Amino acid sequence: MxxxxxxxxxxxxxxxxxxxxxxxxxxxxxxxxxxxxxxxxxxQPAAQVILSARELPVTAPAEEIATAGKVTVAVLTDGGPGCTKSYVARSRVVSPDPSGAAFYRWRLLRWSPSAKVWRTYLAEHDGFAAPERTVEWRPQVTGNPGWYRVELEVEGAETVRSDRFQASC
Missing domain, CATH: 1.10.287 (Helix Hairpins)
Structure with a gap:
């Protein structure tokens, strides 16, 4: 077995x-x-990518460059419906006291044909604390065609005015 x-x-x-x-x-x-x-x-291991950037200066069109003692006014293309026109006024403000604040006042003046004087249509106040700065204001004219100009009053300096322009519907 x-x-x-x-x-x-x-x-x-x-x-x-x-x-x-x-x-x-x-x-x-x-x-x-x-x-x-x-x-x-x-x-696969990720490939290393090196990004580089080149710094380009921001350049503004000639009509947008602001200078001291001059107010430039341009019409904006984003006007509202109907007879609404938007504008941009620019100027370079040099502070009378470089170590202090500069206060300024914008006024949009409208020509009164009956009184034959410029009357304030809109106004705005502002200020800054720097030796100088480019300032900008964006007034809007609604349903009131006529002749206008922009005035900039800087405290302690001469008042400057833009050329007159016509708002029409």
């Missing part, structure tokens, strides 16, 4: 060993293939 049971035991052990080796080979092949596919699908 020992021979028959020994033969069955030996052949069973041999089959188990073969199955174990086959399973081990399959597992190692699967793990190796998995590692290979993961390695090949890895993302």
């Amino acid at each position: 020992p021979t028959k049971s020994a033969a069955v035991l030996t052949s069973g052990t041999a089959n188990a060993a073969r199955l174990f080796v086959a399973a081990l080979a399959f597992t190692s092949a699967y793990v190796g293939f998995s590692a290979y596919s993961n390695a090949s699908s890895a993302t």
Whole structure:
């Protein structure tokens, strides 16, 4: 009996060993293939990009450059509906006292044909604390065609006026 049971035991052990080796080979092949596919699908390292910028000076059209002692007026294209006109008035204000504040007043004057005088139509006050600054005002004329001009009064300096311009519908 020992021979028959020994033969069955030996052949069973041999089959188990073969199955174990086959399973081990399959597992190692699967793990190796998995590692290979993961390695090949890895993302490429990001390339370094160097950005550079060039600083360009901001240049304004000639009509927008403000000078001291002169008020320039331009019509804006974003006028409202109907007879609404928007304007921009600019000037360069030099403070009478460079170490102090400068106070100034804008006035939009309208010509009165009956009285033959310029009358204040709109006004605004402002100021700043610097030796000089370009100042700007955006008045709007609504439904009142006629001749206008802009006046800039700086405290402690001469009043400057723009050329007259006509607002029409």
